[in-house]
Amino acid sequence: MMKRFLSVMKLFLSIILVTVLLVSVFAGFFVPTATAANVSAPGFTEIEAIDGGIRFTWDSKGNDVLYRVYYKTSNGWSKMTTTANTSFVERDVHAGKGYTYTIRCINKDEKTFASGFNSSGWYVKYYDMPVVGKVTSKRNNDDTYTYRFSWTNTAPKYTIEMRYAGENTWRTIATDYTGTSFEHTPTSPELSDVTRLRAYRVYATDGRYKLSDAGVTPYHMPKDYSDTLEYRPMITDAAGWYYALMWSMDIYDSDFSECPGYIGDGASSVMKTAYDNGFYNAGTRERLVSLRNTAPTRQFIANSLKLAYRYPTKPISSIHNAANNTSMLTRSGDYYYAKDTTNRSINTAAHYGWFLPDYYGKLYPNRLVTADEMDHCIECLKLYKKWHGKQLVTFGDSIIHGRGDPINSNQGYKDTLPDNQRNNYPEKRYARYDYTRYEGVCDMIGTKYGMKYIDYSYPGATMAVELSPNTSRGSSAEWQFAFDAPYKSHIPNQVRTAIREGQQADLIIFNGGTNDTGLDNIRYSVQKTGRVYDYDYCPANEYSGWSERTEYHNLYGHRKTLLPAYYATESSFESGFTKAIKLMAGTDSEAKNSKMKNAPIIYVRSHEMAWGTKYNQRIYGTGACDLTKKYGGNRSYIADLYRSGLDGDYRYCYQNYIFDDDGVNNRGIHPNGRGLAKFYIPQIEEQMMNMG
Known part of the structure; x- marks a missing residue:
């Protein structure tokens, strides 16, 4: 009887030992579960691409927890950051590549987890911002207008939107579009107003997430309409830009008496006044006048700001990533300079504003200034005038x-x-x-x-x-x-x-x-x-x-x-x-x-x-x-x-x-x-x- 009892006990202990070993072995395959606050697993409520990154947003789980964000690798989940915020921007992204992310709560001591997590994660693909060219327009026989523009960078699908100058909201005019050029012939009164400046923007999407930042066109107004105006309400060309710049400098002399009129030689008058006041220092006045129908580039605006305000020039610089010089940037001491030496220094107004290397470290001085950039630049001119x-x-x-x-x-x-x-x-x-x-x-x-x-x-x-x-x-x-x-x-x-x-x-x-x-x-x-x-x-x-x-x-x-x-x-x-x-x-x-x-x-x-x-x-x-x-x-x-x-x-x-x-x-x-x-x-x- 005693032998049977001992045999049963040995078998029982063996089962317990094996169970313990199995639990110990398999426990290594699981991320630890919540140990303290026991809040529910957080999840991303919004995912969208922004300038050079992907922004994630989630709901708060209370004041006593922090959030740890991960991305998935071949070896499992890898930590990106621990944050007390309810949003995070991942910036180490590359065009056309997909990434998987997840998030979980951790206690404020940053030592013990306070929630579980979505083990599958959220998958999202990133694309570079479409670079959109200027808009052209043609009047049709039925008195409608057709607007054309195109863009570079390729994604499977795009959403296309439009707004008028002075508006903050964009109207969707196309979804799931698969090309890289677009024609828009608006027929509804809401979208066909030729008396207002318009702009278009394009961004990649898969129907769930916004997969790229939005590329925006310069402002546009049909030329055969704008030529009939006494004045232009905003900037569409170099002459309009100089008008706004002279307004910001409070320049009103006899040569400016015809402005803001653009009938006859009104545009020439604007250009002449800009030249006489030193806003343009190269070429002849005739050459300057020939720019009046040219959409301004970033470098054009930066140079004219430098001359108008007498800003000191400043090297385009960043004291980092010496090993990762790309595109137009090269290292010299503690500064990055543009390889194109004519663009290596810009005025401080531009440097401290929107003229910055992008997240790849690239500069694009010859890109046309978009409607959004122009709006911001005009706001900065208003601030300059005030301050x-x-x-x-x-x-x-x-x-x-x-x-x-x-x-x-x-x-x-x-x-x-x-x-x-x-x-x-x-x-x-x-x-x-x-x-x-x-x-x-x-x-x-x-x-x-x-x-x-x-x-x-x-x-x-x-x-x-x-x-x-x-x-x-x-x-x-x-x-x-x-x-x-x-x-x-x-x-x-x-x-x-x-x-x-x-x-x-x-x-x-x-x-x-x-x-x-x-x-x-x-x-x-x-x-x-x-x-x-x-x-x-x-x-x-x-x-x-x-x-x-x-x-x-x-x-x-x-x-x-x-x-x-x-x-x-x-x-x-x-x-x-x-x-x-x-x-x-x-x-x-x-x-x-x-x-x-x-x-x-x-x-x-x-x-x-x-x-x-x-x-x-x-x-x-x-x-x-x-x-x-x-x-x-x-x-x-x-x-x-x-x-x-x-x-x-x-x-x-x-x-x-x-x-x-x-x-x-x-x-x-x-x-x-x-x-x-x-x-x-x-x-x-x-x-x-x-x-x-």
Whole structure:
């Protein structure tokens, strides 16, 4: 009996052991399931191709989870990014190739998954944007018009749409179209109005997803109709472009008296005035007049802007991808130049606007300017007309301060005094840790719109500053803010400094929160023991006798009675941000003498970064936008780069759009010149346009 019992037990244990082994073996074939929040698996609600990438959008699964996006390889799923956002742009795509993606939730510690995922994923194919030529038209015997245009790049099917100038919506006129040229003979009144400028656009589609960015034609109006007009409502040719350019420059002289008339020699008058004012510096006036029916190219507009506004020229550059030079770009030192030397430098207005290398690193200076590009260019001219000569003031951290391309550098320069021992700070606004000046938001906006500008921002600055008395001098971030002059490292103190200097402002741009989210000692709203200190232009020798043992004695000892009342009240992000925005808006008691209180304010919410925690970036960024609306009033605007598609945790972004030091360390913090121009400047311009 005992032997039988032992045999049964051995068999039972053997079954258990085999079961355990099988479970262990097969478990290796499965991705771990949700372990914490147990939210439902996320899914993409929208997939569409945009300029050089595919944008994915999904619904939020709550504030306590992040999202990890994957693409499928022959070896399984490979991570692309972890994000707190509800959208992501994949940019490492190639025409005609298909990709499969999936997404799942992960807890905010980024260690344990919070949901399952769609194991099949979503398959999508990408195509390059169709390059569309100009539109031609012909009047038919029945008084209808036929419009013709064609495009390059091939996809299986296209959708074709049309809009009139001044409209934001496009009307669909063809779907599932398989050719690369199109004729449109509209018969309905809605689509056949010859009295308005029209444009067409084309994009690849499979009926479910938009598979390419849309290629857009230049504006068009039938010539036999436009020749009868007293004036043209918008630009169709070189003469129309020069008219708009002269309007933006407020040029109204005797030679311009016939404009905007185009009857007779009206077009010649426009060209003559453009020539006389130096907008065109090559060839004869007759040659210039011969351009009046020519659709402007990008280079034509860039050159005329450079001559009209006397913009300095700037190399077309990006400090990245030296091993991947393609098409018209070649490396020279820290810059990429166009191989065609006649196009290697363009004016700063174009460089900081829409004249940028595409995601392949290619330039297309001889392409016709599309209707969308022309609309944006005209908006920028309106902004120039409004803002040139006005005063721009900026505050913030290194995102505003700039890690773009080197400009006006004085490399090797060494200051004679540390920042906290200088009286001449206003004359040395651009001191950097490495004493090399890089272009930033202030430089770009100020230059593009002909503004006077001054930058109070400083690398490493925070909205909150906490100085712990028991922190010894060393590598601590807390000590850094004390040592590097808190009147610059604390953003509210930057504003106080500007007020003390009697700084005037017609426009304020600021950011803040980048460093707050990355430092564990700074909380969003909980006040902690600490000090916010402003050196307030102390004499240069005030602290010359400091030593490591006496620094905090001096700071909290004999100087303590002279500390301003706010010294212990701005150690959280929320309190520091509130103080800064109220100082800018002129609603704080300390701002009663401010000369900036009537200036509109743009808060720039930074892009998502591989710095700090993704959770904090979301919380602090959302809070900053709310505080801006609450305390900035109707003069405040928000440029939200968080949803721009610039993801510093995504390899392709930090290899192409992030400054070299961050690209090497994969931190994804500081945009290079190309990243600022592609992502930051257009968002800020949009808010400037919203001001009316």
